Amino acid sequence: MIAQEQFLHLTFSKKGDNIGSSVLIDPFIKEAKQILIHANEIFSNEEDRDEATSDNDNSSVTWQLNLTPTMMTLDTNIMTLSGLEKVLKLIRINVKPQPPDLKDRNKLIQSDQYDIPLFRYIIQPILRLSTMMSIPRSEPLNQYNSMELMRYCVQCFIDCGDCFFMDIPTLIANTDMILSQPEAAKEHKVEALLVFSICALMMRHATIHHRGNWSVAEAFTYTFYMQARNLLQDLFDVHHISIVQSVFILSLFPHGHWHLYSASRSRSSLLTMAIRMALAMDLHKLDSQYSKESDQKERLRRLAWMLLCADYHAEWNESGHTGTIQVTDWHVNFPQLLPAERTSVLSKRIDVFSQYCRIIMIRKMNLFRTGYLISLQSPQAFENNIDQQLFKAYLNTPDRFKLELDPTKLCSKSDLEPLLLNEFYCQTRIFALLPFLPKRYFETFVREDDDLRYHDLNETYRRMTQNKDTTGQFIVQPNTANILHEHKEEQTSLLEQRKDLEHEYLVELLTVLNDYTHILESLTAIDTIGCHHSPVYGAMLTMHLYFIIERSCQHPKIKGVCRINLNRTHHQLRLSRTVYADPAISFLESMLIRHNVMTEEGVTICTLNGKPHEIIRSLRTQHSKSTAEAAVGIKQEQ
Numbered sequence: 001m002i003a004q005e006q007f008l009h010l011t012f013s014k015k016g017d018n019i020g021s022s023v024l025i026d027p028f029i030k031e032a033k034q035i036l037i038h039a040n041e042i043f044s045n046e047e048d049r050d051e052a053t054s055d056n057d058n059s060s061v062t063w064q065l066n067l068t069p070t071m072m073t074l075d076t077n078i079m080t081l082s083g084l085e086k087v088l089k090l091i092r093i094n095v096k097p098q099p100p101d102l103k104d105r106n107k108l109i110q111s112d113q114y115d116i117p118l119f120r121y122i123i124q125p126i127l128r129l130s131t132m133m134s135i136p137r138s139e140p141l142n143q144y145n146s147m148e149l150m151r152y153c154v155q156c157f158i159d160c161g162d163c164f165f166m167d168i169p170t171l172i173a174n175t176d177m178i179l180s181q182p183e184a185a186k187e188h189k190v191e192a193l194l195v196f197s198i199c200a201l202m203m204r205h206a207t208i209h210h211r212g213n214w215s216v217a218e219a220f221t222y223t224f225y226m227q228a229r230n231l232l233q234d235l236f237d238v239h240h241i242s243i244v245q246s247v248f249i250l251s252l253f254p255h256g257h258w259h260l261y262s263a264s265r266s267r268s269s270l271l272t273m274a275i276r277m278a279l280a281m282d283l284h285k286l287d288s289q290y291s292k293e294s295d296q297k298e299r300l301r302r303l304a305w306m307l308l309c310a311d312y313h314a315e316w317n318e319s320g321h322t323g324t325i326q327v328t329d330w331h332v333n334f335p336q337l338l339p340a341e342r343t344s345v346l347s348k349r350i351d352v353f354s355q356y357c358r359i360i361m362i363r364k365m366n367l368f369r370t371g372y373l374i375s376l377q378s379p380q381a382f383e384n385n386i387d388q389q390l391f392k393a394y395l396n397t398p399d400r401f402k403l404e405l406d407p408t409k410l411c412s413k414s415d416l417e418p419l420l421l422n423e424f425y426c427q428t429r430i431f432a433l434l435p436f437l438p439k440r441y442f443e444t445f446v447r448e449d450d451d452l453r454y455h456d457l458n459e460t461y462r463r464m465t466q467n468k469d470t471t472g473q474f475i476v477q478p479n480t481a482n483i484l485h486e487h488k489e490e491q492t493s494l495l496e497q498r499k500d501l502e503h504e505y506l507v508e509l510l511t512v513l514n515d516y517t518h519i520l521e522s523l524t525a526i527d528t529i530g531c532h533h534s535p536v537y538g539a540m541l542t543m544h545l546y547f548i549i550e551r552s553c554q555h556p557k558i559k560g561v562c563r564i565n566l567n568r569t570h571h572q573l574r575l576s577r578t579v580y581a582d583p584a585i586s587f588l589e590s591m592l593i594r595h596n597v598m599t600e601e602g603v604t605i606c607t608l609n610g611k612p613h614e615i616i617r618s619l620r621t622q623h624s625k626s627t628a629e630a631a632v633g634i635k636q637e638q
Contacts, residue, residue, distance in 0.1 A: 023333055023334035023336065023354065023358075024287075024333050024334075025287070025330065025331065025332060025333050025334065025361075026331075028334070028358065028361070029327065029361065029365070032361070032362055032365065032367055032394065033365065033367070035367075035390065035393055035394070036367050036370060036371060036374075036390065039371070039374060039381075039386055039389075039390055040374055042381075043374060043377075043378040043380055043381040043386065062076060062077050063075065063076035063077075063078070063087045063090065064076070074087070111366055111369045111370040111373040111435070112366065114369065114373065114435035114436065115320050115435055116320070116431075116434045116435050116437075116442075117320060117487055118439070118442035118443065118446060118483075118487055119434060119442055119544075120317065120318075120320060121446070121483060122442070122445070122446065122453075122544060123317075123540065123541070123544065124317065124318070125453075125454070125457055125475045126457070126540055126584050126587060126588075127264060127266050127317055127584075128266065128475065129457055129460060129461060129475075129583050129584055129587060130255070130264065130266075130536070130582055130583065130584040131254065131255065131266055131268075132254075132461065132464065132583055133222075133253075133254035133581075134464050134465045134466070135222065136215065136218040136219045136221075136222050137215065137219070141216070141219060141220065141223065144216065144220075146220070147179045149199075149203070149206070149220060150175070150179060150195065150199050150224075151175065151179065152206040152209075152210060153198060153199040153201075153202040153203055153206045153224075154171065154172070154175045154195065154198055154199070154202070155206075156202045156205055156206040156209060157198045157201065157202045157257065158171075158172075159531075160202075160205060160257065160531040160532065161201075161202065161257040161260075162257070162260055162261075162306075162349065162353065163346075164299075164302060164341075164346050164349065164350050164353070165245070165299050165302040165303040165306060166245065166299065167295075167296070167299060171194070171198075174188070174191040174194070174195065175195050177191065178191060178192050178195050179195075185231075189231050189234060189235055190235060190238070190240055190242050190243060191242065192231060193228055193231040193232060193235060193242070193243065193246045194242050194245060194246045194249075196224050196225075196227045196228035196231065197224075197228045197245075197246040197247075197249040197250050198249060199220075199224040200221055200224035200225035200228055200249075200250065200253060201249050201252060201253070201256065201257050202256075202257060203217050203220050203221040203224060204217045204218070204221055204256065204581055205256055205257065205529075205530065205531070208529050208530070208579065209529065218581075221254070225250070225253050225254075228246065228250055229250070232246070232247065232250070236273070239277070239280065239281055241281070241300065241303070243277065244274055244277045244278050244281070244283075244303070245303065247270050247273050247274040247277065248260075248270075248271070248274040248303070248306070248307065248310070250270050251268050251270035251271035251273075251274055251310075253270075254581070255582075256530070256534065256580070256581075258530065258532065258533055258534040259534065260306055260310065261305075261306045261309035261310045261313070261356075262313065262534075262537065263313050263317075263424075263427055263537055264313070264317075264534075264536070264537040265310045265313035265314040265317065266314055266317055266318070267314045267315070267317075267318050268314075271310060271311070271314060274307060275307055275311055275324065275325070278303070278304065278307050279325070283300060283303070283304045283307070283332070284304060284308075284325060284329055284330055284331060284332060285331045285332075286300055286301055286304060286331065286332045286333075287301070287331050287332055287333045288331035289331075295338055298335070298336065298338055301332055301333065301335055302335045302350075302353070304332045305332065305334070305335055305353070305357045305360075307325075308323065308325055308330065308332075308357075308360065309356070309357065309360050311323040311324055311325055312360055312363070312364055322363070322364040322365075322366070323364060327361065327364050327365060330361075334354050334357055334358060335350060335353055335354040335357060336350075336354065337350055337351070348400075348417040349417060351398070351400075351401075351417075352401065352417045352420055352421050355397070355398070355401065355421055356421070356424055359394075359395070359424060359425070359428055362394050363428060363431075367390075367394065368390075368391065368394065368428055368429075368431075368432035369431070369432045369435060371386070371387050371390035371391065371394075371432070372387045372432050372433060372436065373436075374386060374387070374390075375387035376436060376495070376501070382501070387432075391429065391432075395425060397421070397425075400418075401417060401418045401421050401422075402418065403415065403418040403419065403421075403422050405422075405515055405518050405519070407518060407609040407610045407613045408610065410522075410525070411522040411525070411526060412526070413526055415522070415526070416523075416526055416527065416532060419519050419522055419523050419526070420523070420532070420533060422515075422519055423516065423519045423520070423523065423533075423538065426512055426513075426515055426516035426519060427516070427538075427541070429512045430509070430512055430513065430516070430541070430545070433505070433508065433509050433512065434509075434545075436495055436505065437495070437505070437509070437548075438495050438496050438502065438552075439487075439496070440496075440552060441548050441549065441551070441552045441553075442548065443484055444548075444551050444552045445544075445547065445548045445551050445552075446480060446483065446484065447480060447484065448551065449547075449551075450477065450480045450483075451477070451480075452594060453591070454475060454477035456587055456590045456591055456594070457475050457587060458475060459590070460583055460586050460587040460590065461475075461583070463586065464583045464586070503555070506549065506553060506555075506558055507558075507616065507619045507620060509545075509549075510549070510558060510561055510562075510616060510619075511616055511620075513542050513545055513546065513565070514561065514565060514612050514613065514616055516538060516541075516542050517542055517565050517568055517569065517612075518609060518613075519538075520535045520538045520539060520542070520569075520572055521568065521571075521572060521609070523535060524572055524575055524576065528579075529579055530576075530579045530580055534576075534580050534582070535572055535576055536576060536580055536582045536584055536585060536588075539569050539572055539573055539576075539588060540584060540588060542565070542569060543566060543569045543588060543591070543592070546562040546563075546565055546566050546569070547562070547566070547595065549562050550562040550563065550566075557615050557618070557619055558619070560612075560615060561612040561615050561616060563597075564608055564611050564612050565612055566592065566595070566597045567597060567598075567608060568608050568609070569588075569592070569597075570589070570592045570597050570598070571608075573585055573588055573589050573592070574589075577589075
């Protein structure tokens with residue numbers, strides 16, 4: 001067995017692991033890469049020795065190197081690649097001075113050839129539907145106190161949103177100025193733009209807090225958004241950090257404040273504009289150009305990281321790329337607490353955000369996916385759970401955010417931040433594992449479900465827009481046969497070649513999905529009116545994976561876990577319907593109903609929680625027993 005001590009642990013900081021200490025980006029990146037290199041070397045050394053032994057057993061090769069002033073030719077009897085490698089080694093020995101041995105280089109193993117384009121093809125139209133909003137009916141808004149509503153919106157942003165990238169006292173002062181002086185919005189357009197952008201972002205959530213009229217909230221949301229867009233026309237070429245903040249916030253529309261840097265982000269012209277403005281202002285070089293620390297610099301650091309996270313998610317959802325901003329061009333240290341924030345209610349949220357940024361950086365380098373690739377390529381690494389050890393080292397969760405998921409216990413509000421962080425851990429694990437799911441799982445789902453999925457998508461859009469035209473399509477369905485043909489030549493999953501590992505892989509993936517579903521339930525129970533979290537993206541992700549696994553896997557217990565958790569997801573969506581104005585909820589519910597997933601009346605969510613946990617535990621126990629029996633059988637044969 002490989003001892004845990006053989007793996008380096010990320011320290012993240014020259015000052016140690018204390019919360020709030022300065023975390024430098026360059027040492028972090030180097031150390032993260034070195035951990036993977038170290039793990040790869042441990043499990044590649046044995047394979048190299050085996051190759052060398054097999055080479056020595058082969059017949060010898062002869063060679064002669066002929067040199068002329070203009071040419072070098074090689075006469076040899078080699079017939080295989082291993083023979084060629086032997087000759088090149090011999091040539092290297094006879095060259096003075098000797099060039100470095102290529103096998104001794106610290107080369108990072110690459111996993112770029114493993115991707116999930118078919119899964120992105122499945123979820124992309126749902127993400128697109130989620131960004132749609134019908135123009136609300138005209139409402140007589142003059143009878144409402146719009147100034148007071150705007151104050152509510154700004155206060156909600158401070159109380160519920162991730163406002164820690166702004167100077168809050170200045171924001172409050174500017175809001176009072178804009179709302180108290182009749183001509184202030186015209187004279188102070190930069191400040192007015194930010195206030196209107198925040199109001200467009202928070203209007204619907206403020207309405208939930210104050211139990212207002214939903215149709216009025218929709219009308220005001222659209223009105224604030226259009227006022228902000230009109231102001232932006234005069235300011236888009238002005239280099240001011242408030243404009244970057246405003247454009248970044250407007251790029252969320254019509255989503256709520258939970259999605260500033262969430263995994264549901266999609267490409268948009270406004271997000272691209274915000275990123276380009278930030279790059280033009282050298283926000284990505286913040287810590288290489290400015291050494292002096294200040295409160296303003298820390299807020300800029302947080303804004304820069306929010307933009308990087310949003311850029312990563314938007315690009316990954318669209319193309320599978322890790323963002324327009326390259327790791328090598330990023331010179332911004334990780335966010336840290338300001339002295340005045342150490343005792344504030346925002347301290348845990350800022351620490352969670354800093355941890356989130358570290359995981360994003362590791363995902364941009366594809367180190368999680370590569371860690372699992374190392375595990376699959378080496379039987380010894382797989383046996384020693386090298387991928388889980390690497391994940392534990394990379395996540396390096398602070399003690400205050402560690403969370404033991406127990407289906408028999410209810411989470412409390414004090415668990416909010418650990419739950420949010422562990423939700424992102426689950427997403428990260430899922431996207432590290434998915435590239436190795438046999439491609440036939442995705443192909444079967446696309447082949448059998450595409451027609452009905454696109455029908456449901458277009459029906460949902462027509463209901464949302466009250467469009468009675470049944471011939472028009474919101475999303476034109478591609479030819480399924482062409483889609484499958486386009487992806488025919490993709491890299492074959494390693495599990496296609498090692499059928500013995502497929503069951504164990506599915507149990508591991510199902511374990512992560514089950515944990516994710518449990519976390520979504522806990523967050524929905526704690527955050528009942530959606531102040532800090534939206535479960536829609538997580539429900540969409542887990543729901544589709546349950547359907548994909550259920551469709552192709554014939555193991556009755558695995559299918560049973562998928563069916564139970566689909567019921568749990570349906571229950572979550574029913575609770576979310578009145579809180580989140582997301583048309584994707586309607587589509588997901590129609591998909592569940594079409595697959596005969598119905599929440600039974602009288603069945604408590606606690607009852608549903610325990611069953612999949614027990615089944616997965618029995619699957620793990622059964623596999624461990626089978627592995628032990630097989631090992632005993634091998635020893636007896638020897």
